[in-house]
Amino acid sequence: NAGVTQTPKFRVLKTGQSMTLLCAQDMNHEYMYWYRQDPGMGLRLIHYSVGEGTTAKGEVPDGYNVSRLKKQNFLLGLESAAPSQTSVYFCASIQQDRVNTEAFFGQGTRLTVV
């Protein structure tokens, strides 16, 4: 049972390049989230998904797109990377059961845009 797995763990991009971050969870969770973590700003929600085939914007969605074609995978895309997107990205998943809403996090992806 791997929990939540993010790939890649590190990446350096040039301005204007594109890339996709993959989040995979094996806990059959309905909800999945992408956050970015920046010094002094905590975790900010980029996009989230409440189930397969659904996505929605979070707090800071501009410059990112997401897809949830399969329940276990939640992809975060940067079509044209900018230096302002240099950050650490975390994926999380939560079970739909309203009693237990503990979030499980991936290991993070450290992205640098030069």
Add this chain to the structure above:
Amino acid sequence: AQSVSQHNHHVILSEAASLELGCNYSYGGTVNLFWYVQYPGQHLQLLLKYFSGDPLVKGIKGFEAEFIKSKFSFNLRKPSVQWSDTAEYFCAVTKNSGGYQKVTFGIGTKLQVIP
């Protein structure tokens, strides 16, 4: 706007000192409360959680937190910190919002424990 406030952004303590990190939230109604810890270079890990019942919650590594509903607070405590507690601590709240579980994090508190 719904929010989670952590009052101390950077705390420096000597080993064996007592710790209390403040967390307040602005949601009404039923919420679930969490403290997560992030050790340097690592991902967030659950420290403890409160769903219902006894408002004093005990977590891993000697941490505990008390839910005070009247104050909308969920402060984290540890009687005697160790150097290995050096990390960043995040308070989080989940609430059912429009049919999904909205998770909101505080800005985080960096704890530095000096040997």
